[in-house]
Amino acid sequence: MKVAGGIEPLSRTPRANRNLPQLLGSFSTLAEGLDYAAEGVTGFNFYSPRGSLQHVLPYAQLRRMAMSTARKLLSLGLKRGDRVAVVAETGPEFMAVFYGCQYAGLIPCPMPYTMYIGGKDSYIERVAGMLAAAKACTVIAGDDLLGHITAGAAKAGVARVLTHDALQELPEAATKLEPFGPDEDAYIQYSSGSTSNPKGVLITQKAIVANAQGILREGLKLTPDDRAFSWLPLYHDMGLVGFCISPMLGQVTVDFMATTSFARRPALWLKLMSDNNTTITYSPSFGYDLAARRINGEAVTLDLSRLRVAGIGGDMVRADVLDQFAAMLSVAGFKPRAFLPSYGMAETTLAISFVDPDAPIRVDSIDRHALKTMGMAIPSAGERSRSFVVCGKPMSSSIVEIRNEKGKALGERSVGRIFVSTPSMMAGYFENGDATRAAVGRDGFLDTGDMGYWLDGEIVITGRAKDLILHNGRNIWPQDLEWSAEQVEPLRTGDVAAFAVEGDDGDDDVVVLVQCRLHDEHAIETLRREVSATVHRSAGVECKVVMVPPKSLPFTSSGKLSRMGAKQKYLTGEIAEIMQPVFLQAAQ
Amino acid sequence: MTDTVAQICTLLAPFNSNGTVLSASTDISSDLNIDSVTVMDFVMEVEDHFDIEIPLNILSETRTVADLARVVEARRKKE
Numbered sequence: 001m002k003v004a005g006g007i008e009p010l011s012r013t014p015r016a017n018r019n020l021p022q023l024l025g026s027f028s029t030l031a032e033g034l035d036y037a038a039e040g041v042t043g044f045n046f047y048s049p050r051g052s053l054q055h056v057l058p059y060a061q062l063r064r065m066a067m068s069t070a071r072k073l074l075s076l077g078l079k080r081g082d083r084v085a086v087v088a089e090t091g092p093e094f095m096a097v098f099y100g101c102q103y104a105g106l107i108p109c110p111m112p113y114t115m116y117i118g119g120k121d122s123y124i125e126r127v128a129g130m131l132a133a134a135k136a137c138t139v140i141a142g143d144d145l146l147g148h149i150t151a152g153a154a155k156a157g158v159a160r161v162l163t164h165d166a167l168q169e170l171p172e173a174a175t176k177l178e179p180f181g182p183d184e185d186a187y188i189q190y191s192s193g194s195t196s197n198p199k200g201v202l203i204t205q206k207a208i209v210a211n212a213q214g215i216l217r218e219g220l221k222l223t224p225d226d227r228a229f230s231w232l233p234l235y236h237d238m239g240l241v242g243f244c245i246s247p248m249l250g251q252v253t254v255d256f257m258a259t260t261s262f263a264r265r266p267a268l269w270l271k272l273m274s275d276n277n278t279t280i281t282y283s284p285s286f287g288y289d290l291a292a293r294r295i296n297g298e299a300v301t302l303d304l305s306r307l308r309v310a311g312i313g314g315d316m317v318r319a320d321v322l323d324q325f326a327a328m329l330s331v332a333g334f335k336p337r338a339f340l341p342s343y344g345m346a347e348t349t350l351a352i353s354f355v356d357p358d359a360p361i362r363v364d365s366i367d368r369h370a371l372k373t374m375g376m377a378i379p380s381a382g383e384r385s386r387s388f389v390v391c392g393k394p395m396s397s398s399i400v401e402i403r404n405e406k407g408k409a410l411g412e413r414s415v416g417r418i419f420v421s422t423p424s425m426m427a428g429y430f431e432n433g434d435a436t437r438a439a440v441g442r443d444g445f446l447d448t449g450d451m452g453y454w455l456d457g458e459i460v461i462t463g464r465a466k467d468l469i470l471h472n473g474r475n476i477w478p479q480d481l482e483w484s485a486e487q488v489e490p491l492r493t494g495d496v497a498a499f500a501v502e503g504d505d506g507d508d509d510v511v512v513l514v515q516c517r518l519h520d521e522h523a524i525e526t527l528r529r530e531v532s533a534t535v536h537r538s539a540g541v542e543c544k545v546v547m548v549p550p551k552s553l554p555f556t557s558s559g560k561l562s563r564m565g566a567k568q569k570y571l572t573g574e575i576a577e578i579m580q581p582v583f584l585q586a587a588q
Numbered sequence: 589m590t591d592t593v594a595q596i597c598t599l600l601a602p603f604n605s606n607g608t609v610l611s612a613s614t615d616i617s618s619d620l621n622i623d624s625v626t627v628m629d630f631v632m633e634v635e636d637h638f639d640i641e642i643p644l645n646i647l648s649e650t651r652t653v654a655d656l657a658r659v660v661e662a663r664r665k666k667e
Contacts, residue, residue, distance in 0.1 A: 113644055114644055114645070114646070114647075115624065115647075116624050116627070117627050117631070117642065117647065117651065118615075118616070118617040118618075118649075118651040119647075119648045120634065120645075120648040120649050123648060130603070144643045144644055145644060145647060148645055148648070260628075260644060264628050264629070264632035265630060265632055471624075515642060529619075532618065532621065532658070533615065533617070533618025533619070534618075536617055536621075537618060538620050540627075541623060542623045542625030543619055
């Protein structure tokens with residue numbers, strides 16, 4: 001696909017529109033927002049893995065490409081509301097399809113790509129599950145991943161797989177474009193549910209516009225002089241809503257590098273932000289950690305003084321990591337006040353709460369024992385304490401309640417389950433009424449599955465009520481780890497329990513308990529290695545494999561594995577490793 | 589051991605925290621107990637050292653040092 005430039009050297013889109021008044025999300029649909037942004041000169045810029053400017057896509061050009069792509073999609077005979085899956089590789093092609101769907105009245109479903117060494121098989125499984133759940137009629141991918149996607153599409157029974165090039169070669173349908181209206185859907189996002197049972201979050205035009213307005217006006221307090229930078233994956237809510245949609249609805253420029261480029265060169269993020277005088281960026285805590293570790297002596301050559309929002313979301317916000325980053329980058333003019341902790345999830349489009357962008361981060365130290373035994377957040381210092389970063393006030397349109405087990409709303413410093421009601425609530429999990437009813441109550445409140453407490457009207461997140469494992473900003477379903485481990489001979493269904501044990505720093509360590517019927521030491525260690533390797537290949541996560549006696553894992557009365565029960569027994573020592581520690585030491 | 593395999597083993601050595609003996613048959617994703625983020629760090633070293641780019645689909649089909657050496661040699665001819 002040809003994008004801007006041609007023979008002339010590329011020049012990135014400017015920071016601000018001089019002749020177009022800034023509107024902060026005052027639109028009723030995404031297409032309407034892009035129509036307006038296209039009147040200005042701002043847009044998207046894409047950087048190569050080594051940091052050179054590769055593609056420039058002003059919003060005006062994005063709109064033209066999107067309308068042309070819409071007509072090409074419609075030439076396939078697709079019907080209004082049909083789902084078009086598209087691999088969300090960071091670049092102009094994805095943007096053209098995502099926004100093309102908006103103009104064609106088709107629902108785009110951004111799909112992940114594989115990033116792991118040896119991750120092929122689990123990727124194909126994952127894609128097949130998503131395609132089947134979305135009942136997608138068409139899937140679009142880059143040349144690279146075509147083989148994997150074709151395999152996934154075959155499993156899911158999706159008839160049509162196209163490359164971006166093949167899509168662009170289609171004739172344009174001569175029909176008049178009817179973009180999605182204010183009462184229609186906008187997109188489906190897959191960041192929820194396990195591989196075996198993925199759930200597509202269906203977001204409406206109303207929800208996305210409401211959330212973007214909150215993000216731009218209250219969360220970021222966007223100005224015409226802002227310029228954003230993102231390496232976040234566009235199949236994830238923080239990347240898609242935070243950077244592919246919201247900045248466009250505020251007509252500011254975004255500079256992108258691919259997530260895969262960030263993974264290889266985290267420090268390039270900082271360098272490109274310095275080059276672009278970036279004012280807004282976002283990352284889970286681990287991204288700041290990686291970048292700070294890799295910048296080494298180069299920090300002094302950078303200028304991050306313009307950065308006023310260094311947002312944090314997607315994982316437990318870690319004060320120690322932020323402190324290290326700030327210390328490392330102070331020579332580059334980075335101001336710790338730029339840190340902006342926030343809280344949200346795909347089910348509420350993206351954002352729920354933000355800290356005031358002009359205020360410094362606030363850390364609350366509470367007594368660890370009282371937290372565990374009484375569910376109370378009692379201020380405390382010293383060895384028995386644990387620190388949490390305060391995640392801000394709910395946006396004005398949202399109502400957050402922290403409830404106890406009986407459903408009663410709690411006050412200050414009592415830990416409970418977090419519930420949210422918001423105009424940016426999903427329409428539901430796509431064609432999955434049971435899952436939707438399990439998540440959203442009759443009162444319209446979403447059960448976030450997170451635990452937390454109130455502090456001066458701000459939310460503090462303490463952990464999760466669900467079994468979810470949080471690793472480097474990714475949600476990992478323990479079922480997925482268990483399922484993959486159970487494929488290793490001679491293990492059977494029900495032999496494996498996976499869960500996270502939270503370290504004191506808030507990071508999750510993954511523990512996998514395996515019921516072991518073997519006796520030979522050598523065979524046991526081989527099994528341990530194979531389970532570890534299989535889990536690693538399928539989820540890209542290292543784990544501690546613990547061999548436990550047969551029939552030691554607890555099950556619920558309905559015959560389901562009790563993950564919480566297994567974790568409890570492991571932590572108390574009731575279930576323990578069958579191999580002698582001496583042998584283990586020798587093996588390690 | 590071919591030259592490429594030897595060079596990859598040298599690049600891999602700093603990531604080899606559990607003392608595995610590195611050879612052509614070492615499974616990078618499972619024998620070394622390194623997480624997905626650190627693996628990418630290693631991939632960057634390989635790309636920079638040989639001045640190549642390894643596409644995602646190829647990376648996802650790569651397991652052993654020998655696999656990676658074949659990828660490196662094929663990409664070097666191409667670029």
